[in-house]
Amino acid sequence: MGAAAAADIAKALAERLSTQPNVRMVFAAAPSQADMLGVLARTPGIDWSRVTAFHMDEYIGLDASSPARFANWLDAHVFTRLPFAAVHRITPEPDADAEVTRYAALLDHAxxxxxxxxxxxxxxxxxxxxPVADFNDPLDVKIVELDDICRQQQVDDDCFPDLRSVPHHAITLTVPRLMRADRLxxxxxxxxxRxxxxxxxxxxLSxxxxxxxxxxHxxxxLYIDKDSDPDA
Structure with a gap:
């Protein structure tokens, strides 16, 4: 599944780079993405020097060196493995509200x-x-409170040792911001x-x-495997 997704992304990148000078793309940070990113990073023939990278969310309140920080996870899996034109990391410190404004402007540049x-x-x-998703959100980036199911998933994914270690708040791209991308x-x-x-x-639709x-969109x-396929 990860290899199939990576092949499609690589093909789309090559096609897009053949018709325009650069590509801007957003990455999720999660163990579910690791196999796809690993294959994508090893795929030859992509001019990453013409690709600008963003990520879609980041915790508030984690130490900058924490491996659970999404920027750090993406650094390890893709950002520092490839010669991107630019990598724009979400950095909540010292002012998360100011970072929301800064990151929204970067995304809106093109x-x-x-x-x-x-x-x-x-x-x-x-x-x-x-609890907080809004299909008509007027914002592109915002601060949200994470629900307990979401926080527990981070523990189940072995990103945190226990629930109390998972931050309660994060910066995220909103639903409309994600949906405005050309391809997902x-x-x-x-x-x-499942x-x-x-x-x-x-x-x-709700x-x-x-x-x-x-x-x-x-x-x-959508790429699923035999375990996540509800109709298998």
Whole structure:
């Protein structure tokens, strides 16, 4: 699954770079993305020096050196492995509100070509959890409070030792900001995600499952495996 997604992303990158001078793309930081990113980083023939990278969310309140920081995770898996034209990291310190404004402006500088994302156990995309997701959000980037299901997933993914270690707040790209990207590549492995995938595909379009909005995008590809496939 990860290799199939990486092959499609690499092909889309090569095609886009053949018709325009640069590409701007957003990456999710999660163990579910690791296999895809590993294959993508090893794929030859992509001129990464013409690709600008962003990421879609970041915790507030973690030490800058924490391996659980999403920027650090992406550094290890992709950002420092490839010669990007630029990498724009979300840095909540010292002023998270100011960072929201700064990052929104960076994103708004030009269209976003591609987003590589996943789906949370509670159906979130980025950190737009069911209590706070807004399909018509007027903001592009904002501070959110994470629900307990989302926080517990971070423990289950072995990113934190226990629930009390998981921050309660984060900066996230909003649903409309993600949906404005030209193409979305959504990689969702594992049995723990089966219910979220089922709701994404079959439940009513609702913020009860924020990922259900992906059905309305004109170019979103969903990658699942036998464990996450609700119809297997």
């Amino acid at each position: 269209p976003i070509d591609f987003v590589c994302l996943g789906i949370g156990v509670n159906g979130h995309i980025a950190f737009n959890d069911p 590549f959504c990689v969702v492995p594992g049995a723990i995600k 219910d979220a995938v089922s709701k994404t595909l079959h439940a009513p 913020t009860e499952c924020p990922a259900s909005i992906l059905r309305t 004109t170019a979103c590809t």
